[in-house]
Amino acid sequence: MTHTIPQDPIMLLSFTNTQLRDHFNNLTEFCKAYMIDETHIIQKLQLVDYTYNENTNQFI
Known part of the structure; x- marks a missing residue:
């Protein structure tokens, strides 16, 4: 099954x-x-100035 993800960076972030x-x-x-x-x-x-943080498992 292929999932789609948001293309807008802010929606993608959330x-x-x-x-x-x-x-x-x-x-x-x-x-x-x-x-x-x-x-x-x-x-x-x-x-949009977010980077992945492995320690918190999120983009910050």
């Missing part, structure tokens, strides 16, 4: 952080489940 908080132990697991390139998520959220 969606991703919620998924990380509620369902995944890390960004790699999230990306595998949604079949999306981890680099794509990181770069898209860097556009």
Whole structure:
């Protein structure tokens, strides 16, 4: 099953952080489940000045 994720960076931020908080132990697991390139998520959220923090498992 292919999941779609929001394309708008702010919506993507909210969606991703919620998924990380509620369902995944890390960004790699999230990306595998949604079949999306981890680099794509990181770069898209860097556009709005957010970076992934492994210690908190969220983009901050």
